Amino acid sequence: MAGNSYGKIFRVTTWGESHGTAVGAVVDGCPPNIVIDPDFLNKEMSRRRPGQGGASSPRKESDKVEILSGVFTPPNENLPRTTGTPISLVIYNEDAHSKSYDHLREIYRPGHGDITYHQKFGIRDHRGGGRASARETAARVAAGAIAKLVLSAYGIKTVAYTAALGGIKVEKYRAEEITQNIYYAPDNDAAARMEERVQEVRAAGDTLGGLVEIRVNGCIAGLGEPVFDKLEADLAHGLMSIGAVKGVEVGAGFLVADMLGSENNDQIGSDGYLSNNAGGILAGISNGDEIILRVAVKPIPSIAQTQKTINQKGEEVTIAIGGRHDISAIPRIIPVCEAMVNLTLADHLLRQRAMDHGSSF
Amino acid sequence: MAGNSYGKIFRVTTWGESHGTAVGAVVDGCPPNIVIDPDFLNKEMSRRRPGQGGASSPRKESDKVEILSGVFTPPNENLPRTTGTPISLVIYNEDAHSKSYDHLREIYRPGHGDITYHQKFGIRDHRGGGRASARETAARVAAGAIAKLVLSAYGIKTVAYTAALGGIKVEKYRAEEITQNIYYAPDNDAAARMEERVQEVRAAGDTLGGLVEIRVNGCIAGLGEPVFDKLEADLAHGLMSIGAVKGVEVGAGFLVADMLGSENNDQIGSDGYLSNNAGGILAGISNGDEIILRVAVKPIPSIAQTQKTINQKGEEVTIAIGGRHDISAIPRIIPVCEAMVNLTLADHLLRQRAMDHGSSF
Amino acid sequence: MAGNSYGKIFRVTTWGESHGTAVGAVVDGCPPNIVIDPDFLNKEMSRRRPGQGGASSPRKESDKVEILSGVFTPPNENLPRTTGTPISLVIYNEDAHSKSYDHLREIYRPGHGDITYHQKFGIRDHRGGGRASARETAARVAAGAIAKLVLSAYGIKTVAYTAALGGIKVEKYRAEEITQNIYYAPDNDAAARMEERVQEVRAAGDTLGGLVEIRVNGCIAGLGEPVFDKLEADLAHGLMSIGAVKGVEVGAGFLVADMLGSENNDQIGSDGYLSNNAGGILAGISNGDEIILRVAVKPIPSIAQTQKTINQKGEEVTIAIGGRHDISAIPRIIPVCEAMVNLTLADHLLRQRAMDHGSSF
Amino acid sequence: MAGNSYGKIFRVTTWGESHGTAVGAVVDGCPPNIVIDPDFLNKEMSRRRPGQGGASSPRKESDKVEILSGVFTPPNENLPRTTGTPISLVIYNEDAHSKSYDHLREIYRPGHGDITYHQKFGIRDHRGGGRASARETAARVAAGAIAKLVLSAYGIKTVAYTAALGGIKVEKYRAEEITQNIYYAPDNDAAARMEERVQEVRAAGDTLGGLVEIRVNGCIAGLGEPVFDKLEADLAHGLMSIGAVKGVEVGAGFLVADMLGSENNDQIGSDGYLSNNAGGILAGISNGDEIILRVAVKPIPSIAQTQKTINQKGEEVTIAIGGRHDISAIPRIIPVCEAMVNLTLADHLLRQRAMDHGSSF
Secondary structure, rough: OOOOEEEEEEEEEEEOOOOOOOEEEEEOOOOOOOOOOOOHHHHHOOHHHHHHHOOOOOOOOOOOOOEEOOOOOOOOOOOOOOOOOOOEEEOOOOOOOHHHHHHHOOEEOOOOHHHHHHHHHOOOHHHHHHOOOHHHHHHHHHHHHHHHHHHHHHOOEEEEEEEEOOOOOOOOOHHHHHOOOOOOOOOHHHHHHHHHHHHHHHOOOOOEEEEEEEEEEOOOOOOEEEEOOOOHHHHHHHHOOOOOOOEEOOOOHHHHHHHHHHOOOOEOOEEEEEEOOOOEEEEEOOOOOEEEEEEEOOOOEEEEOOEEEEEEEOOOEEEOOOOOOOOOOOOOHHHHHHHHHHHHHHHHHHHHHOOOOOOOO | OOOEEEEOEEEEEEOOOOOOEEEEEEOOOOOOOEOOOHHHHHHHHHHHOOOOOOOOOOOOOOOOOOOOOOOEEEOOOOOOEEEEOOOOEEEEEEOHHHHHHHHOOEEOOOOOOOHHHHHOOOOOOHHHHHHHHHHHHHHHHHHHHHHHHHHOOOOOOOEEEEEEOOOOOOOOOOOHHHHHHOOOOOOHHHHHHHHHHHOOOOHHHOOOOOOEEEEEEEOOOOOOEEEOOHHHHHHHHHHHHHHHEEEEEOOOOHHHHHHHHHHHHOOOEEEOOOOOOOOEEOOOOOOOOOOOEEEEEOOOOOOOOOEEEEEEOOEEEEEEEOOOOOOOOOOOOOOOOHHHHHHHHHHHHHHHHHHHOOOOO | OOOOEOOOOOEEEEEOOOOOOOOEHHHHOOOOOOEOHHHHHHHHHHOOOOOOOOOOOOOOOOOOEOOOOOOOOOOOOOOOOOOOOOEEEEEEEEOHHHHHHHHHHHOOOOOOHHHHHHHOOOOOOOOOHHHOHHHHHHHHHHHHOOOOHHHHOOOOEEEEEEEEEEOOOOOOOOOOHHOOOOOOOOOHHHHHHHHHHHHHHOOOOOEEEEEEEEEHHHHHOOOEEOEEEOOHHHHHHHHHOOOOOEEEEEOHHHHHOOOHHHOOOOEEEOOOEOOOOOOEEEOOOOOOOEEEEEEEEEOOOOOOEEEEEEEEOOOOEEEEOOOOOOOOOOOOOHHHHHHHHHHHHHHHHHHHHHHHHOOOO | OOOOEEEOOEEEEEEOOOOOOEEEEEEOOOOOOOEOOOOHHHHHEEEEEEEOOOOOOOOOOOOOOOOOOOOOOOOOOOOOEEEEOEEEEOOOOOOHHHHHHHHHHHEEOOOHHHHHHHHHHHHOOEEEHHHHHHHHHHHHHHHHHHHHHHHHHOEEEEEEEEEOOEEEEEEOOOOOHHHHOOOOOHHHHHHHHHHHHHHHHHOOOOOOOEEEEEEEEOOOOOOOEEEOOOOOHHHHHHHHOOOOOOEEOOOOOOHHOEEEEHOOOOEOOOOEOOOOOOOHHHEEEEEEOOOEEEEOOOOOOOOOOOEEEEOOOOOOOEEOOOOOOOOOOOOOOOOHHHHHHHHHHEEEHHHHHHHHHOOOO
């Protein structure tokens, strides 16, 4: 009920605050016998890590994941396998400067959850945003890495990348360039201009929004559970649950508003669909084509410029937020988007296995 | 698991196919003692009914709801009240011409779920789209009417309206005009132009997409369950579960991609927020301000023009879809959007009641 | 949350009151392509029907089930198949004498939920017990019949029977005799003595309790989800959710309290277990052996004898309950016990399919 | 789906294996602002700890709980309070002798889950029973302690105690004696005889079963969600999910099988019920009276005597289990029973708060 779990069969529960002891996740419902390479897990983590330069915060976190349960290394094997029991993942907080938040104890930062957490719970951990901090997403990436392994056994592969940052859109899609620049853009030239824009805005004490695009290849047809758990509905749920995301679209997305049926319909040939406005999902069920999603990412609300706000007594005050903050949620949000898509797909894969119309019936 | 239920505490399960006996919903988790006026229910239904002229299908359905359980009229009262037990709602199908679908038994219509339902389930009810038909949303509107009553006890009021149709955007927001034109547009002049566009496109055997906007007023602060069931995440889930919806955004939505933090942040004064880019939701929790959502609606895929497709054997064929179809999901989708928002909010209202930090602790 | 649903993947939601229009169930999560013979469904229903003589109420209900959705008869087939979409089942109430309950509108019957429903909900449908009536179990039996078909595809077969009634225990187990007497006892001689006891107690205006035993044969090993959803935990949940049940045990049950480990342990040979004190479930997981369960059934609380109670104002009154009541929940509870076991097993079967450690990983 | 979570609103997920790094629990859905005294938590833990003499294993575990998230100590307060976010609890394993299980790697111990875990998952952590070990219940006790605090804010108090051990029944109920003997029996004399019996059986290399009784006082009327989540159904689920429990009964329990309606019905006076055969629950809803439950506890399956079994190849072998084992699950199971009852009640308390028919409707 309290919303810290995601997924129905492949189910992850995250916990932890920005400046508490640790953040973590419990993954329940992972099938047994999947090999988990701890190095793979930590490589996945490193993509979300702060201190990557560019738009990232200089906060230093090694973000190493420890696996406390749910795996077992069989005799004569070198790597642990999942056992079908819950996998407990922990990431200790290392570089948490709680003291630097003392002055914020009684002030609500604009654009942050300080005020709404207080309204909802009547108490809040003000240190670094507490539970509302993006630090929580480290646990999602760890859990998402397990989901990625489940999907890869079926040949399903998700890749997210920057489609725009600070008004600069990528102009081409070169998959190989995504990992060649610090903005995970499929266009190195655009990435270079993004870097200029970031430096400019950093100097101005301001922050930037952008767009992230996610593509899934190799997704089998048949995933998605109409009518309420249509695949795009659950994907939208997962992606919109990321703090900075304010919009989600699938396939042609908002462009469909201006299209005719004859333009938007994906006609079908014997070799497959003749277009992909649907973004790989038809009537809530994957159709085997590439799944394409796009999300709008708001600018980081912690800015150095002076803003009007109120304190806990309701008095008007001003605030200028220093400290170690990202200039944009991009690119660190990219592995988080991938994680949410992978968690959603792994769950739907298992849901479909349960209902499969195989030879048994 | 199979996705025909929505909500966790206030929980609706819908059932039924387009050309079966009936469609219906069971609402479980509705608090007791709420007066249900059957006339109110049927008035809500009439807004989604076909045969309203304009872009609507001429199929005739009275769409009268019967309440089979969960209510009781106390002695000396005239209207039934909810008893806290499940409310079973049934809407019989009346004007279902199954025969007119015989020629589609083995053909997959482009843009429809014919093919994906077959891939997923290995069997499909081809008559009128079966479960994938928009007819299913009649049950959502009936259940949403109950949710509306729950919310109105707290002073929460949702209104949806057409923001664009066939490329024609509304240019002003006059709340009173929404019910003065058949497109539920807050701008009668735009509505007139929409009607022209609809007639034009109908003549061409084509269909139209558009935009729907939803506003919620009077929503108390504190609704939403971070981190995964943020209010906007559940709202996106609900709205994206409507067949024709391909994109969802909250507040400034996709515009945030181009904004600076200093532009996007809603600063706060002692009388409230100085802007509302957040769309009434901060860190996944309602902030007491107006909630604003927008969805992209794809054109109806059933078009009279000839399209390429395949049949169940995988052979290429062409198809031109006659019959009684809407030209656009707008305006009939409007009460469905309202229903999904109301179902989501009613659920979160009850979830918050469970966790309330009242005097008991 | 409101507890009218059962099961996680194979999920049934029941609705309806004793003297409302109908009772019914929605089964969501039933795999597609299962043939549903309406005659089979109604034959299942007939075992729970009132008016069977013996201890049964003379209330006349045909208890015919209508299937409103979720099935489709393919061309060239005679019987409907499940389509993977929700199956809506309705059983209309026919012989509901609401007027005969008018005098109970303000009195709380001892042993009934009248008082607790009022305390919980602040309103109650007093007619025939409303939602608390055993009539609700008709919907369980209908849904359980669908579950039975799912299980039979895997060769799993459940049989329940009377183990004791009014202090008379069965003395032998002859499977073929279960359907030869109106008490569904595997011992016709005991059944004859039960009938005498029932007539005796009926004359005295009193009612009887008893024991029901349930056996499952052919259950594959591996069902059950430790640690909280152990197979026996979910079975106990399901059985204890039947109104009259006050105790549940598995295998040796309460006898284990007096046993030594060396007596209770089921040793294992190459052909299987050497005993079955575990009742077919080990560490929460089916072990392939026969599953054995036993439930205690309380006497029907509606008795003709005068009892002390209070009315809604809290005043002391006396009550003697006439009308058409069963003398014992046995035998009509027997198909309900079977239904709860079958619903539980069908759910666990699908849960196990989702997690199967097959060749994919 | 995988069954490692319990509760719907107050929801606990446990994780961890007997000989892994740690066991733990995440409690999601705990209301905010509850003071958590770490000393109280650890005092609760100490009751389940091994090494208490009597029937307990001499394994040494301090069983200290660490709280990793979900609490915050407000300025000017000394103890942490819950914040409404998930509470992560960890208990490190200290005295885990994995090597001593090496010889069991390929043998299935009778009465243990070795074989069924292998059948279900295709892989198993054989060390100390892995996930099937009673060690997992340490996490339940930790989570149950949080539930106890929630309940105590409402004046609800649960106490469990030994009703029988090895055939020796308690003959009187003296609440104050429960904590005066190492068997938590409300009868010091019986406890002394139990101790003799334990020593006798320990010498014989055997183990003992028993009965635990649980009473809840101060429970408000109205908890329980018919029809499937009746209070006794969820309590039975929770209690039967404890490894050693083979039977559960409420109130008069299995005795009802032999009772007449006129004996079993609890008549009602203006001061309350005149008897309590119902055990405080009527039609699935608490009636305000004392809740009484009883569970049958099987003997510990690890016995020193030689038993027949098979190995992973299916070959017949014999086994005699040495090592540090309890002679009976009693008394260490007693706080576990309390925990399961408290977790169930806390969940139902919050479920009822959500549905409350208060002044709002």
